[in-house]
Amino acid sequence: MVIFDKMGKSQKASNDSHRIATSGDIEVSTYLEIAKGLGGEQPVSPKETVPSGEREAIVVIDFGSQYSMLIARRVRECQVYCELVPYDTPWEKIAPLNPKGFILSGGPASVHERGAPLAPAYIYESQLPILGICYGIQVLAQQLGGQVMPGTKHEYGHAVLHLSDVDSPLFADLPPSSPVWMSHADRIEEMPPGFTALAHTENSPIAVMGSDERIFGLQFHPEVAHTPEGKTILKNFIYGICGCTGNWTVGNFIDESITRIKEQVGKGKVICALSGGVDSAVVAVLVHRAVGDQLTCIFVDHGLLRREEVERTFNVFRLNLGMNIIYVDASKRFLKRLKRVIDPEVKRKVIGEEFIKVFEEEARKIGRVDFLAQGTLYPDVIESASSGSKASAKIKTHHNVGGLPARMTLNLLEPLRYLFKDEVRQVGLSLGLPEEMVWRQPFPGPGLAIRIIGEVTKAKLEILRGTDWIVMNEIKKAKLYRQLWQSFAVLTDVKSVGVMGDYRTYGYLVAIRAVTSEDAMTADWARLPYDLLARISNRIVNEVPGVNRVVYDITSKPPSTIEWE
Ligand code: XMP
Secondary structure: OEEEOOOOOEEEOOOOOOOOOOOOOOHHHHHHHHHHHHOOOOOEOOOOOOOOOOOOEEEEEEOOOOOHHHHHHHHHHOOOOEEEEEOOOOHHHHHHHOEEEEEEOOOOOOOOOOOOOOOOHHHHHOOOOEEEEOHHHHHHHHHOOOEEEOOOOOEEEEEEEEEOOOOOHHHOOOOOEEEEEEEEOOEEEEOOOOOEEEEEOOOOOOOEEEEOOOEEEEOEOOOOOOOOOHHHHHHHHHHHHOOOOOOOOHHHHHHHHHHHHHHHHOOOOEEEEEOOOHHHHHHHHHHHHHHHHHEEEEEEEOOOOOOOHHHHHHHHHHHHOOOOEEEEEOHHHHHHHHOOOOOHHHHHHHHHHHHHHHHHHHHHHHOOOOEEEOOOOHHHHHHHHHOHHHHHHHHHHHOOOOOOOHHHOOEEEOOOOOOOHHHHHHHHHHOOOOHHHHOOOOOOOOHHHHHEOOOOOHHHHHHHHHHHHHHHHHHHHOOOOOOOOEEEEEEEEEEEEEEEOOEEEEEEEEEEEEEEOOOOOOEEEOOOOHHHHHHHHHHHHHHOOOEEEEEEOOOOEOOOOOOOO
């Protein structure tokens, strides 16, 4: 896991930290990760199966751009299945996807560097359409016999694209000029044989090049929001040039997943740990649709959830969806284990270990179990595939249920492993999960325990629940809930003097934290309106006994983290 120090440089996070830097709620995985210390039998990873049906895919060859994943998301927004693969992926792994075209991503390298990554030969041999983006266009130029000159000046930011060949199929429905987002240093001096310049900008005479209406290169980024016509260009490539039909829809995904889960599970039994978060919820509903009562969900209540969260989750799954749920109120056990624990990492470890113990005890009562369903998402899969052994090692720990007994050797069922978070949400909505659950802000696995500075006690949990309830309520009333990555309260261990009526008070200091973020790796504090902050503060000091002061956290990440512990 890479985090940032105060200077903004990346550094390796300490190994024993269980802060999670990927997006979304991955509570259960975190427990499982922590539990790896307990030893035991490893679960069996599923065979790499890709969504089937009438297969068609666009494959993005990844050269490491920060936007690579965005390209894949943009393609999928056009309803075409897309995978991101490292540039050295062998053809045997690509062939089953039935690719209709390739996109070469941008990347930080220069084709002039020794050992600079290049595209695999099969993309040229396949005769399929290719679109090179940024570093990708330079790779095309270099490999196909053109000339790339090392750049003396970095061109970064807005530029205006002027089309020279308005009839190119890549430009269908495009105006003659439109803004684009540039970010490159090297430039193409000479195009490879057979290529012509299709568009230019002020600084780049070859902003777009093409050959045979099959191979194209863009010197700008079509995938970012700063290139407003970018999606049209991608769509023209995917449909007009690659001939895709667009069968990647939520409905198709659900149908195919259900068929696949049925095949995979047969008459087996499946367990799934529910957390109240969207990933585990969607997994549970999908698996339930496929195999009904062969699925049992285990909902471990560690007593560290928000007010009414337990009831809401339980009602949705048991009452509305009629699923098999084992609900375990383990709050006393957890509180006992958390006694006198102050160190945040020890809190996480203790909670993770206890969670696995309870989960295991309950799972044992079910008897033979064959599968463990988990909400692994595509970004985790990409990370594990692309960034070397360090990343793979980290990702494997998500899958590690080392705390489970040997006789429970489980196969993993990961029906969301090819979905991005926004796709998971669409699937959740389509499966009938309530909006409230589908759009829930991420909530850490150790729950309120890491939002109480110092020892966790029942009394402090009550105070924090009351405070958190007001924050949530006001943020939702202000219609800001979805715009914020997270918004919550922290109970500090500071007490200060106040005055209420004629009385002196000595109460807790509560901090409000609200951040905007794309992926939790970096975050900015939200500029909440003053009157909203005033309402939150007034209500907290008036409605929550024991709190007499409220502060707003105005630090971003880095150098702070989102959570206080
Ligand atoms: P930080 O505090 O590291 O948080 O900026 C980044 C994201 O991760 C969440 N988080 C956790 N999630 N178990 C989890 O499941 C944890 O121990 C944990 N710690 C932090 C945090 O809420 C934010 O979304």
